[in-house]
Amino acid sequence: MKSIQQLVEPDRVHRTAYTDQTLFDREISEIFERIWVYCGHESQVPNTGDYHTLQIGRQPMVMVRGADRQVRVLYNRCPHRGVQLCGALKGNAGNSLVCSYHAWSFHLDGSLKSMPLPAGYEGTRLNRDNPDCHMKAAARVDSYRGFVFASLAAEGPTLLEFLGEARIAFDDMCDRSPEGEVEVVPYCHRVMQHSNWKFFMENQLDALHPSVTHQSTGIAAGRVEKRLTQEGQTPPLYYHYLSTFASPFEKWDSVQTVNFPRGHGILKGYMGLRPQDPDTKAYEALMYKAYGPEQAEVYLNRSIHHVLVYPYLSVQSPLQQLRCLRPIAPNKTLSEIWHFRLKGVPPAIYRRSLWYFNLVNSPATMINADDLENWSKGQWGLESRGGDWVSFHRNHGGDTEEDGVTYSNKGTSEAVMRNQFKAWVEYLSQEGS
Numbered sequence: 348m349k350s351i352q353q354l355v356e357p358d359r360v361h362r363t364a365y366t367d368q369t370l371f372d373r374e375i376s377e378i379f380e381r382i383w384v385y386c387g388h389e390s391q392v393p394n395t396g397d398y399h400t401l402q403i404g405r406q407p408m409v410m411v412r413g414a415d416r417q418v419r420v421l422y423n424r425c426p427h428r429g430v431q432l433c434g435a436l437k438g439n440a441g442n443s444l445v446c447s448y449h450a451w452s453f454h455l456d457g458s459l460k461s462m463p464l465p466a467g468y469e470g471t472r473l474n475r476d477n478p479d480c481h482m483k484a485a486a487r488v489d490s491y492r493g494f495v496f497a498s499l500a501a502e503g504p505t506l507l508e509f510l511g512e513a514r515i516a517f518d519d520m521c522d523r524s525p526e527g528e529v530e531v532v533p534y535c536h537r538v539m540q541h542s543n544w545k546f547f548m549e550n551q552l553d554a555l556h557p558s559v560t561h562q563s564t565g566i567a568a569g570r571v572e573k574r575l576t577q578e579g580q581t582p583p584l585y586y587h588y589l590s591t592f593a594s595p596f597e598k599w600d601s602v603q604t605v606n607f608p609r610g611h612g613i614l615k616g617y618m619g620l621r622p623q624d625p626d627t628k629a630y631e632a633l634m635y636k637a638y639g640p641e642q643a644e645v646y647l648n649r650s651i652h653h654v655l656v657y658p659y660l661s662v663q664s665p666l667q668q669l670r671c672l673r674p675i676a677p678n679k680t681l682s683e684i685w686h687f688r689l690k691g692v693p694p695a696i697y698r699r700s701l702w703y704f705n706l707v708n709s710p711a712t713m714i715n716a717d718d719l720e721n722w723s724k725g726q727w728g729l730e731s732r733g734g735d736w737v738s739f740h741r742n743h744g745g746d747t748e749e750d751g752v753t754y755s756n757k758g759t760s761e762a763v764m765r766n767q768f769k770a771w772v773e774y775l776s777q778e779g780s
């Protein structure tokens with residue numbers, strides 16, 4: 348077995364980084380179960396007793412709103428014999444979490460409330476002073492602009508340090524609301540990808556693939572757009588969402604990626620979401636009123652297409668979309684696809700985000716389906732003996748580095764992947780490799 352350093356060369360990566368079970372186990376314990384992992388949005392648990400269950404690495408967790416209004420993230424495990432306390436994806440537990448096996452119950456902060464026939468424990472080691480009596484909490488919980496994260500490691504960077512420059516994802520999302528806040532649309536699509544999680548993360552800022560992978564969809568949408576224009580109509584924005592995928596290579600190459608420490612990154616590119624229809628004008632007027640014209644223009648004109656929070660989040664902040672990965676196995680990754688509603692805006696603006704959700708990110712669209720197919724086929728190829736290395740040579744040596752940030756001077760540079768693997772090596776080298 349090669350060492351971590353031997354697997355990752357400056358311009359290529361050994362295929363086992365995508366296929367090996369031992370490496371995957373290390374990724375779970377040394378990366379996902381240590382870093383700050385996205386749990387959900389505060390608006391997913393608005394009322395006391397509301398809960399939402401999730402996995403951090405391989406740990407079953409529950410995010411729950413307490414009677415004191417605080418949002419906590421607890422291990423979803425009964426201290427008695429380990430039974431999962433919240434069996435549903437989400438719900439309301441009332442004023443306590445009650446185990447379905449022997450009815451131990453817990454306050455919403457995880458502390459033991461009661462158990463049947465407590466006298467049975469008198470004289471034993473199990474009493475309320477014993478922490479084993481209570482539900483265990485994530486070592487650290489924090490939130491940024493309403494987005495809740497937890498880390499299972501007591502030590503490590505703060506949430507803000509972890510997010511670094513990638514926190515613009517949440518600023519950009521919220522700043523587009525005149526109230527500075529978003530609320531979750533409380534249903535997400537869940538897609539099981541039959542490929543390693545890295546395929547997804549690399550693909551998000553891979554500007555070379557859209558005009559190939561999504562050509563058929565992009566061209567079809569472009570034809571309709573053209574016909575409507577010829578007929579004197581204004582094509583709805585959602586045709587543009589799709590036709591833009593078929594832009595020529597040169598256009599994609601002219602965008603820029605900015606690659607931050609810890610593997611995070613931004614695909615720049617102004618998304619042009621400002622058609623001059625009455626709804627957009629009404630929305631812009633609300634933004635002007637809330638922030639003043641100058642600041643409102645800064646918020647409305649940000650050049651952001653995607654922001655990646657490595658190794659598991661892809662945020663398309665101009666359209667309030669967020670995709671979160673939960674790796675299951677070397678060749679199996681669960682993705683959750685969420686979207687958000689800007690507070691204080693007309694419903695038409697929300698519908699634009701919903702169109703994007705359904706047309707581009709949902710499992711029902713050709714865009715997502717074509718990506719998924721590539722990643723599955725990529726996984727099969729890397730599991731084969733047809734070659735040992737994955738190539739990240741594109742524009743290697745042609746990027747600019749400044750204070751640990753790599754600027755790709757070409758949008759299609761594979762600087763994105765090289766930067767992600769740099770972080771991967773750093774994470775897996777922390778505990779000796």
Ligand code: FES
Binds near residue numbers: 446447451
């Ligand atoms: S396992 Fe939960 S009360 Fe027994």
Ligand SMILES: [Fe+2]
Binds near residue numbers: 550561718
């Ligand atoms: Fe794609």
